[in-house]
Amino acid sequence: MSAEIEPHLKKFQKELSAGTVSLVLLAVLAQSGEALYGYQIAKRLERTGDPLLGGKQSALYPVLRNLSAAGLAASHVEPSVSGPPRRYYRITAFGRQVLDAWRQAWRDTRRSVDSVLEGQLP
Amino acid sequence: MTATPKTIPEYLEQLRAALRGADPALVQDALYDAEEYLRSELAAHPGTDEATLLASIATSYGAPEEVAEIYRDTEAQVSQALRTPPPARRQGALAAFFGVATDPHAWAGLFYMLLSLATGIIYFTAVVTGFSLSAGMMVLIIGIPVVILFVGIVRILSLVEGRIVEVMLGERMPRRPLYQGRGQPWLKRIGAMFTDPRTWSTMLYMVLMLPLGILYFTLAVIGMSTSLSLVLGSVLATLSFMGLGEFQGDINMLVPPWLGVPLCLLAGVLGFFLTLHIARLVARAHGALAKHLLVKTAQY
Numbered sequence: 001m002s003a004e005i006e007p008h009l010k011k012f013q014k015e016l017s018a019g020t021v022s023l024v025l026l027a028v029l030a031q032s033g034e035a036l037y038g039y040q041i042a043k044r045l046e047r048t049g050d051p052l053l054g055g056k057q058s059a060l061y062p063v064l065r066n067l068s069a070a071g072l073a074a075s076h077v078e079p080s081v082s083g084p085p086r087r088y089y090r091i092t093a094f095g096r097q098v099l100d101a102w103r104q105a106w107r108d109t110r111r112s113v114d115s116v117l118e119g120q121l122p
Numbered sequence: 123m124t125a126t127p128k129t130i131p132e133y134l135e136q137l138r139a140a141l142r143g144a145d146p147a148l149v150q151d152a153l154y155d156a157e158e159y160l161r162s163e164l165a166a167h168p169g170t171d172e173a174t175l176l177a178s179i180a181t182s183y184g185a186p187e188e189v190a191e192i193y194r195d196t197e198a199q200v201s202q203a204l205r206t207p208p209p210a211r212r213q214g215a216l217a218a219f220f221g222v223a224t225d226p227h228a229w230a231g232l233f234y235m236l237l238s239l240a241t242g243i244i245y246f247t248a249v250v251t252g253f254s255l256s257a258g259m260m261v262l263i264i265g266i267p268v269v270i271l272f273v274g275i276v277r278i279l280s281l282v283e284g285r286i287v288e289v290m291l292g293e294r295m296p297r298r299p300l301y302q303g304r305g306q307p308w309l310k311r312i313g314a315m316f317t318d319p320r321t322w323s324t325m326l327y328m329v330l331m332l333p334l335g336i337l338y339f340t341l342a343v344i345g346m347s348t349s350l351s352l353v354l355g356s357v358l359a360t361l362s363f364m365g366l367g368e369f370q371g372d373i374n375m376l377v378p379p380w381l382g383v384p385l386c387l388l389a390g391v392l393g394f395f396l397t398l399h400i401a402r403l404v405a406r407a408h409g410a411l412a413k414h415l416l417v418k419t420a421q422y
Contacts, residue, residue, distance in 0.1 A: 056184030083161025
């Protein structure tokens with residue numbers, strides 16, 4: 001990739017992931033049967049490709065805290081043998097409702113963006 | 123660009139350096155998150171040495187500089203989104219004086235003043251009991267677990283107070299407990315409890331909370347009860363002069379009622395708003411005090 005394009009791509013990816021990271025995290029929590037802690041969530045995301053769009057996993061922690069502060073996820077602390085006590089997150093009923101709304105918004109956005117990109121404007 | 127860290131404490135040290143100047147509460151949270159991630163990564167790959175692991179961390183979790191930048195960015199976005207918008211600037215001194223009633227910080231501050239008597243008693247008792255118990259037991263071997271328990275309780279209370287202060291007084295406080303010293307021998311970690319200035323400043327804060335709590339509580343109760351009873355009294359007096367109600371007891375007024383009753387009402391209303399102003403001032407000052415004694419001292 002040419003050096004001219006790269007900064008623009010990076011900036012675009014950063015803006016995109018700022019919008020989608022909450023959605024992705026909430027979806028991971030919704031699909032998991034058990035409560036997850038930060039590192040586990042990061043590793044799960046790592047296995048599914050690169051939903052952070054080249055971003056770093058440290059960005060997940062502040063977002064998790066925000067989800068919890070907004071009432072979309074609940075959290076509790078458990079001691080751990082390997083390090084500091086871990087904070088486990090699980091999705092709340094309200095979080096599931098919000099996730100449904102977000103999912104719909106994401107599908108609509110994707111559809112309309114795709115149709116513009118493919119030149120299907122009326 | 124600094125050298126790649128070889129050990130986890132080194133990584134945390136670089137992260138702390140990269141966050142220099144940021145809100146101390148944010149620094150504490152960022153360090154805690156990083157430590158959780160790094161220790162988990164280390165536990166997930168037994169047999170790998172720390173230096174190799176930390177070299178690969180740069181691509182997954184991020185190098186200390188990147189992590190610092192991410193936390194700064196997120197904090198800016200979040201505090202913009204979550205902060206209560208400041209009340210619209212009111213024109214004129216009169217509007218500014220009465221506008222305090224629409225400021226949620228003033229009401230939260232008032233509530234904090236009432237609550238601080240209870241929390242003050244709890245903190246004071248915990249610290250004084252714990253301190254004398256640990257000091258007394260120090261000569262015996264069982265003194266050591268007592269001291270560790272005591273310092274642990276003080277840290278938990280400090281976190282709890284931080285949450286109360288952030289919610290009610292609007293001062294950003296840590297959301298994660300202070301965590302340090304993993305990987306050092308435990309005697310050294312006990313030593314660190316005593317050399318950490320924050321242990322002492324937290325205890326000082328908790329001892330201070332009793333007199334402060336009494337002062338705040340008294341101010342809030344006197345301010346509110348005096349002003350509200352003046353307002354209520356003048357309303358009742360007006361009603362009884364109009365023949366709509368009966369006053370029990372004597373009314374000895376130094377001034378004639380046509381002057382005294384409006385004066386009472388005025389004093390009551392002014393006192394009410396004045397109390398709210400005091401509450402807002404206390405909220406600001408106490409938030410700064412809590413930030414200084416509970417968070418700041420050990421940061422840099």
